[in-house]
Amino acid sequence: MLPGVGLFGTGQIMNVLVPLLREKGFEIKAIWGRTLKEAQEMAQSQKITFYTNKIDDVLLHKDVGLVFIACQPFLHAEISVKALGIGKHVVCDKPMGLHQIDAMKMVRASQYYPTLISLVSYSLRFLPAFTHMKRYLDEEIIGPIELVDVRVQIGKLFPEKFDWMCDGFMGGGVLNLVGSHIIDLVHYLLRLQAVRVHGIVRSYTLITPNINGIRHISAPDYCNFQMELPNGILVTVSIFTHTVPAKGFTQEVIICGSEGHLAVRGGDLFLFKTKSGLPPQLKEEALYVDVQDLHISTSESLLPRPYIKGYCKMIGALKEAFGAEEASWVKEPVLAAATFEDGLYVQAVLEAIHNSSNLRSWQRVKIKSDTPSNHDQIMRFARMSTM
Template sequence: MRKMLPGFGVVGTPNSVRAYVPLLKSYGFRVVALWGRTKEDAAKVAAELNIPFHSSNVDEVLLNKDVDIIAVTCAPHMQAPIAVKALGIGKHVICGAPAGPNQVDSLRMVNAAKYYPRLMSLTIYGLRFLPAIDKMKQLILDGYVGDINVCEVKVHFEKAKRDQFDWMCDGTMGGGLLNEIGSDIIDVIGYLTGQRATKAHGMLKTFTKQTEKIKGIREITSDDFCTFQIELDQGSCVTATINGHIPGPFQQEIMILGNKGRLIAKGADLYGQKNDQSKESLLHFDPINFKEEERHGVSEKTRTLIPTPYLKGIIQFIEAVKEAFDKEEERQSYCIDPLLRYSDPQITMRNKLYLACALVLVFCATLALCCDEGVCVSIVSKCLLIKSCDCDMTSLKNCTCCKDCQLCLSKLYTECCSCVGLCPKPDPDDDLQDGSTIEDLHDPIPELFNVLTEQPDIEKRWTTFSHPVHFDALLYKPNHGILDLSKDIRQEATKDNYGSELNCTVAFMSQCYSLRKCKESCKSMGAARYRWFHDQGCCQCIGNNCISYGLNSPKCLQCPPQDEETENQLQEEVNKLVENSVVEEEEEEIDEEFDDEDDDLEEDIGINELKTVG
C-alpha cells in the first residue's frame, strides 16, 4: 500500500501560490488549507485552486488536523512569528524567499528549528536545486576551475509593474530586487564556493517610483536596480548586478572563475572553458519540456511570474521533499538524505540566518543607516551567542531579555542597541529643524472636515491630499519587529470600523502659519489632529480616518516659496528697496550740503552788513 503524503497548509495568497499549489498536487501532496489576509482573498484563491478549507485567521490553518506542513508564502515581516508558532505545535515548515526584513527574525526561526530537530524546516531557494547548478557544483569539487578567484553574476529582465501597492513595493517590508533575487544569488554563491561573506558593498536604486496605478502621494521604495560586491572568507570576490529595466526575456549568467578555467550557468544551461581551450563548450543542456511542465500544472502565466531557472529549481526542490517523506513509513516522518545532496549537513533555517546577515550587510553598506559594524560586530556576536539578546522584542513591556541584553552590551549600548532590534536605528539626517509638532484636537467634527476637503478649495486656502489606508503598512512597525499573532489585530481595523472608503485625508494650508494659528485653523475645520513643521512653518490638518499623523513632508503651496521665479521676484524687490534707500540717503546728504552752504552764505551776508553799518 502506498504511503499517504502529508497535507499542506498554505499561509499567504501571492501570485506565486498559483504556481506552488499545482506543483505540490502533481507530486501527490494534499493542499488542505489556505490562509489569506482577508476572507475575500482567501475564498477567491481557495476556489481557484480547489483548496477545501480557507480562513483569515492563521491559527485555524495551523491547528487544522489535516495539516502536517506549513508553507509560509506571506510577506517577509510576517514569516518569523508564523514559522516559530508552527514549529512550536509540531508542524513542518517550508518558508518562502526572500529571507525577511532583518536578521533578528531569522535568528528566532533558526532557534525554533534547532529546538525541534525532528521537524523539517527549509527555505525555498530553488536555484541551488537547478540541475545546471548541481552539475556546476560537482565540477567545482572535481577541480574543473581550480582555486576560485572571482564570481560574477548578471541578471537582466523587465520587472513587472504592480497593480496595487503591497509589501513588494515597500523596501522596509522586504520588497526589492536585493531580497527577491539577490537572496537566491547569495545563497547559490555560498553553495557553489563553500565560502561565506565577510565584507560587502552595494548600491540600491529605485528608478520607477510611481506607475499608472500607484501614484499620487504614495511612492514605491523597493529597489528595481541592485549591484553589490562581496569578499568571501577565503579571498574570493563576488560582483553581482540585477537590472530590472531591460525589456525582453529573463537572462541570468552565473560565472565561477578560477586559476584553471571557468564555468558559466546561462539560464538553465551550463558552459565551461579551460584555460587551454579557445572557446566555451556546452556541458549541460536543459531545454524547456512543455509537456512535463504542463503535467506539473505549470501554465503560461506561471512562466511569466517565475523565471525558467527558478521554476525548474523549485520543481526539483518539491521532488526532493517528496522523496524525503517517501523514505519513511509514518506520514509525518521524513529522511534528510535526499535533501543533503543539495546542501551542507546543517541545512534548514541556519542558512536562512546567514543569508539574512549577508543581505543586511549589503543593505547597511548601501544606506549607511545601520549600527557601526566595526564597533559592534564583536559585542553583538557575543551577546547573540550567549543568548543575552535572544528573545522576542516586539513588545518591550513584556521583553524577557531586554535587561540582560542591555547589560551585555554594556558601555556600547547606545552605539549597538539597534543591531539587535532593542532600539530604533540611528538616522544620520535627523535634525531638530526637520522635526514637527503634533497634537490631537479635542471634539473633532469629521462631517465638517469631510465637507471642506471633499472638493478643491476655490480660494486655494488649503490643498487636499487623500490616500487609502493600507493594512500591512499600519500593522508592521519596523522599529519594533514583527506582528503579534496572539490576537487578531486586523479585526480592529476593518472597513466596518473605518467606513467603506478607508481614505486618509489631510489638508495643507497654503500660507505659512504660526503654531497657534495652525492649531486654531485646523480646529475650525473640524480636524482630528494637526502637524506643524518647524523649519517651514507649514501647517497640516489631519482627518479623523487617518491612523497616523498625516504626511511626513510639508506640501504647503506658498510656504516657503518653492519656485525660482518667486525667489527672483522677491530678490528683485529687496534690491529695489536697497536701491531706494541708497538714493534717499544720497538725496538727504545733498540736501544737508545745500543747507550748510545756505547757512554759510547767510553768515557772510550778515558780516558784510555789519561792516557796512560800521
C-alpha cells in the same frame, strides 16, 4: 504518506506553487490570506476547500502537516515558530524576515525541534545546471576559484496591484527577492561565507500604470554589490530591471578559476578550459543543456522559469523525504536545501549591503548571536503554541 499542505499567502506565486505541489502528489488542505476576500478568491481559483484569514486556523487544521509560507515577511517568524512548536514541517519563502532577529527566532525554533523539516525556498540550489556546476567545482575542473560574476536582468518586478513587494520597508525589491537567491547560491556552490560587502541599492521606478496616486513604490529595482570571500575570492553581482519587459528574464553566473571558467546561462552549463602551454580553446563546451519542459503555466508568476524549475525539483525532494519507508522520515533527500541557519547568513549579508549603500563604504558581515534570555523567551513562545 505525504502530509497535507497548508499555504500562507495569496500572491502570484501560488498560481505556480499549487500546481507544482499537486503534480508531486501533495494535497492542499488549507490556505491563509491577509483578508478573507483574498483567501476566498485564491481558494476558488485553485479549488482549495478551506480558506481563512486567521493563522491558527491553518496551523491547527488536523489534516495539515506541512506549511509553505509565502506571505508578508514580517509574519514569517511568527508562523514558523508556531508551526514548528505544534509539530508541523515548514518551508519558508525569502526573505526570512525583515531583520536578523526574525531569522534568529526561526533558527532557534528549528534547533529546538530538529526532527522537523525547516527550509528556506532558495530554489536555485536544485536547478540541475547548478547541481552539475557544484560537482565540477568540487572536482576543481577549473582550478582554484578567483572570481565570481553574476548578472541578472528582470523584465518585470512589481505586481499589477500594490502589495508588500512594492514596499522596501516590508521586504520588497530586487535585493531581497532576487539578490538573496544569488547570495545563497554562491554560499552553496563554494561553501564560503562573505567576510565584507560593498553595495549600491536604488529605487528608480516609483510609479507604474497600475500603481500611482497616493501609493508610490519604495522597493529598490536596482542593486550592485561586491562580496569578499575568504582566500581573496571576489563576487560581483548586478541586478536590474531597466530592460524592455518583452525581453523577459536573463541570468548569467560565471565562476572563474586559474584554468578556465564555468558559466550557467538560464538553465544551461558551459565550460571554458585553458591548458598551460597550449592555445586556449576557441569556444565554450556545453556540459549540460536544459531541455526539460514545465507541465504548468508560468505566465501569471513573477518568478523566473529557472527558479520555478528549481522549485519543482525541491518539491520532488520533499516528496522523496516524506515517502521514506522507515518509521521516521529521512532528511537525506533535502540535505541540499537551504536551512534556517543558511537563511540567517543571507539575512546578515542583506543587512550589510543595505548599510553599505547608506554609508557608502565597505561593511563587515556580522551574524548576530542570540542572548540566553531571548533564547528562553523564544522557546517559551514555541512551547505555548502546543497548548
